[in-house]
Amino acid sequence: MVTRRQFLHGSGATMLGAALVTRAGAAVLPEAALQASAATQPPLAPATGRPYNPVVTLNGWTLPWRMRQGWKEFHLVAEPVEREFAPGMKAHLWGYNGQSPGPTIECVEGDKVRIFVTNKLPEHTTVHWHGIILPAGMDGVGGLSQPHIPPGKTFVYEFEMKHAGTFMYHPHSDEMVQMAMGMMGFLVVHPKDPAQMRVDRDFVFLISAYDIDPGSYTPRVAEMTDFNMWTWNSRVFPGIDSLPVRLGDRVRIRFGNLTMTNHPIHLHGHRFEVSGTDGGWVPPAARWPEVTTDVAVGQMRAIEFIADNPGDWAFHCHKSHHTMNAMGHQVPTMIGVKQKDLAKRMNALVPEYMAMGEAGMADMGGMEMPLPDNTLPMMTGQGPFGPIEMGGMFTTLKVRAGLGRNDYRDPGWYRHPKGTVAFEYAGTPGTGQ
Secondary structure (H helix, E strand, O other): OEEEOOOOOOOOOOOOOOEEOOHHHHOOOOOEEEOOOOOOOOOOOOOOOOOOOOOEEOOOOEOOOEEEOOEEEEEEEEEEEEEEEEOOEEEEEEEEOOEOOOOEEEEEOOOEEEEEEEEOOOOOEOOEEEOOOOOHHHOOOEOOOEOOEOOOOEEEEEEEOOOOEEEEEEOOOOHHHHHHOOOOEEEEEEOOOOOOOOOOEEEEEEEEEEOOOOOOOOOOOOOOOOOOEEEEOOEOOOOOOOEEEEOOOEEEEEEEEOOOOOEEEEEOOOOEEEEEEOOEEOOHHHOOOEOEEEEOOOOEEEEEEEOOOOEEEEEEEOOHHHHOOHHHOOOOOOOOOOOHHHHHHHHHHOOOOOOOEEOEOHHHHOOOOOOOOOOOOOOEEEEOOEEEEEOOOEEEEEEEOOOOOOOOOOOOOOOOOOOOOOOOOOOOOOOOO
């Protein structure tokens, strides 16, 4: 991570609600941290302010802050960014502080926060603090609760965090375009008492979708239904990092949905409870065990479980077309269609033509075939037993004994105990491996 100081010039106007930073104020702006990597960054332990147990943002990071006269100050920069979805594909998006989604903002119940927002986009913007209870003039709805932030200007938002919980931020200015371009971020308000709702590992990510034609870089911002890149924190499998946890850890995973559809999020190998929603924590007596929970558009969910089952466990959206990448969305169904003669004739015209789909599409998970520049196979990823045949919203929860308390490195593939892997039947059941 590197930092940069923004020296901005603006008028001296002061407005109700979010206010324009004056020339004198610009000289004392907090540093605007910049993140160049799409890898999951370690949790950022609080060096100042109230103590809390920090979260880990999947393929993301937490925005640093400073304490100044009792206020916790942050600096967001709205700007064009380049984001790697997975090795082999990058997208030209809009985001904050070098990445899309923007950095996670962490604070504590009762904190007074001051968030500077500098606009480096080619058009005006605002920031809406989704789910936060605050004064109307700080809500970030351009034209309704504040003036839009013009290009090149910096506005400041000031409010107190009255409730702990899981929240998001995103524009309410040319919203269709700006959110379709990736402008969003996570906001976590920790309980005032660090022992309340304490877990051993606390992960967060945002669900977003894009329509990017194979071979191109910029999303089609007018698309409403037919998206082809379903992402967690603007990453797709195999580019989404795993979630490494220690055997016996109490784990929380928080996610927010800023796509145009709902997502049934499913975890293998464990039962969990929904412990939090947009409105706050769910009392223990109101929870029930689940293995899948649906998150609707604009909603947030926090799930919790004990990682008591060692192994590598799939974690994904259960809409199957959301676990594939762009190349598969317009492929015709060819199951049962004999293509041998067709392939011969096509090869005379197109030497690299390959017949696909006669007996299903599983062969796409392992085949090597030419692709347009800057795109990904429909199904991809290699595991310890062969092709994983996934894409989009898919990753793994890796439960291991012996991990260090703050060790978030990928531990590699699980080594199964003898006799615990499915095997080919050879007429002697019960023999195992």
